[in-house]
Amino acid sequence: MSSTVVPCLRYRDTPAIIEWLRSNFGFEQRLVIPGRNGEISHAELTLGDGMVMIGTHADDAYGQLLRTPEQAGGLTQTIWIRVDDADTVYSRVVESGAAIVMKIDDVAQGGRAFSCRDPEGHLWQVGTYDPWNAPA
Numbered sequence: 001m002s003s004t005v006v007p008c009l010r011y012r013d014t015p016a017i018i019e020w021l022r023s024n025f026g027f028e029q030r031l032v033i034p035g036r037n038g039e040i041s042h043a044e045l046t047l048g049d050g051m052v053m054i055g056t057h058a059d060d061a062y063g064q065l066l067r068t069p070e071q072a073g074g075l076t077q078t079i080w081i082r083v084d085d086a087d088t089v090y091s092r093v094v095e096s097g098a099a100i101v102m103k104i105d106d107v108a109q110g111g112r113a114f115s116c117r118d119p120e121g122h123l124w125q126v127g128t129y130d131p132w133n134a135p136a
Contacts, residue, residue: 006051006052006053007052007053007079008052008053008054008055009052009053009054009079009122010054010055010056010057010058010063010066010068011054011055011056011057011068011120011122012056012057012068012120013056013119013120014039014040014043014054014055014056015038015040016119017054017118017119017120018032018040018043018045018054020096020118020119021045021052021118022045023092023096024089024092024093024096024098025047025081025083025089025093025124025126026047026083026089027045027046027047027052028045028046028047029043029044029045030044030045030046030051031043031044032044035055035056035058039055039056039058040054040055040056041055041056042055043055047081048082050081052079068120068121069117069120069121069122069123070120070121074121076121076122076123077123078115078123078124078125079122079123079124079125080125080126080127080131081124081125081126081127082127082128082129082130082131083126083127083128084128085128086104086111086112086113086114086126086127086128087104087112089126090104090114090126093114093116093126098116098117098118098119099116099117100114100115100116101115101116101117101123102114102115102125107127107129109129109134110128110129110134111127111128111129111130112127112128113125113126113127113128113129114126114127
């Protein structure tokens with residue numbers, strides 16, 4: 001059995017975020033488990049060999065361990081997405097009205113990248129740099 005890392009994020013409007021991630025970054029829906037009142041208790045979205053798990057933020061035992069970007073004063077960590085064409089993804093994200101934190105540009109480690117916030121404030125970095133194929 002091999003190990004891997006899968007980021008987990010919580011949102012208020014999970015169905016809307018699933019659609020946003022699909023249309024802007026190209027994520028594919030792998031699994032969606034509905035919760036109460038239109039909420040999503042668990043969803044798995046894939047992009048290439050990567051995955052994120054998301055769900056609706058709740059005031060339960062697990063939810064009390066987490067803070068949404070709004071609850072944390074807008075501060076958040078980031079998720080890196082490696083893509084083949086960062087300029088095309090950038091155009092889609094700009095058209096969606098997302099907050100661009102860093103405009104697309106060439107980056108020191110190689111390739112092109114940009115940073116944006118999703119509609120609920122999580123920070124995403126998108127670029128062509130592939131850490132798996134970079135010299136160590």
